Amino acid sequence: MASEFALIRRHFTRPARHTDLAVGDDAALIRPGPGMQLAISTDMLVSGTHFVPEADPEALGWKTLAVNVSDLAAMGAAPRWVVLAASLPAPDEAWIAAFARGFFACCEAFGIDAIGGDTTRGPLNLCPTIFGEVPTGQAITRSAGKAGDDLWVSGQPGRAALGLAQLLEGLPLHPDYAAACLDALHRPQPRVALGLALRGIASAMLDVSDGLFGDLGHILEASGVGAEIELAALPLTPLMAACGDADRAFRACTRGGDDYELLFSAPPGQRAPLAALARQLDLPLHRIGQLSAAPGLHLRAPDGTLRPAETRGYDHFGT
Template structure:
């Protein structure tokens, strides 16, 4: 059985492109470029809680990094470096090799240097810490939303939730949508290009990991505003096509999570700029509502014009299992 250090050399050591000292010493050495702030995030993935133990290891390698990349995208930051701490049940190279392949494929896709970490024996847990850069004072946070700002969501949130439900045999997805929903769950695509392009345009932003409405509540709390969401504007059509159930589609879109789409606010006067950005990136951006001057109040405007008060909560890591 290979040693810990042999595993690291064989599977987790790659040439670095923008790092002074990477894997192989007691610590890595990095330098932020002049005029940049460091943006840092960490996100643990635990077997049985965040993924099934039999998840394809190459897909898991991609997702382990992608969910952290998404955190930086949500702040308009450029991902640059990552360290990975991993607890592994055994030194099984038939699992480790494809995991590393997926992890480094994500590194390559977003220009990230893997610069260190740690491995140990134990239950399967994966914990990357990612570092990125954003121009000083240009980070997009959750606290800049203002009454009258319009709310936008990228892509088609809810597909990952439908993919998970399909894997659990709770639903049967339409054959022509199955691969798309499973890919959304297993190979999420962080919206880095969108996040970078929204600097100076978005007033508040986050990535949707725990459900659209639950995550929106974080913006409302931090910005001290309320929101009105228009049910008719939600991108439900692809979800209904996938599962055939409008109620299930609405639940997946608004509470499903795990899509890592970007939810952001922008001034109403900048609507044309957002639409132009959508066209330039070839990425659907949906205007789903607006912020209000009623702090903490979240309302849903139904298709018939009724306004419902909503009480929502995000994913509870101490109350759910995969």
């Protein structure tokens, strides 16, 4: 049976690109570029809570890092370094090798150096900490949204929720859409290029991990504003085509999580640049409403009527 250190050398030691000292010492040494701030985030994935125990290890390796990369994208930061702490029930080398393939595929996709971490025996628990760089003063936070700003969301929120429903409930999905929904769940695509391009454009931003409306609530609270969402502007048509159920499509889009799309606000004067950016990145950007001075979240129906909505998202300790 391979030792802990042999497993680390074999599967988690790779050449570094922008690191002074990486894996193999008591600590890594990194040096942010001149005029840069470090952006740091950690996001734990626990078996039975964030993924099923029988999850494909290669896909899990990708997702373990991707959800952390998404946090930096949401700040307009470029990912640079990651450390990984993991508890494993057993030193299953085939499982570890597959996990490492997925993890380092994500490292390669986004130019990240894996510079250390720790392993121990225990329940399956994966906890990366990611470090990135952003020019000083240019990080996009949740707290600078202004009443009158447009609200935008990238890509297709809701696909991962439908994929999860198929996996756990047997929800039938149209064959033309099922694979995309499962890919969204298992291999989310962090919107790093979009996050970097939104510096100087977006006023507030975060990534959608716990549901569109729930995560919007964090922007509203931090910025001290409310919001009006145009029901007709929500990207529901592909979700309807996938599941054939209007209510399910609405809930997947607004309450489902795990898509890791970017939700952001921007002044109305940025509409043309954002349309050009969507074309440049080949990524849909949906203008779904506006921030408002009136507190709370309200939904505007096509006939113009308003009704209040909850900004409650997924809560690990909720009931």
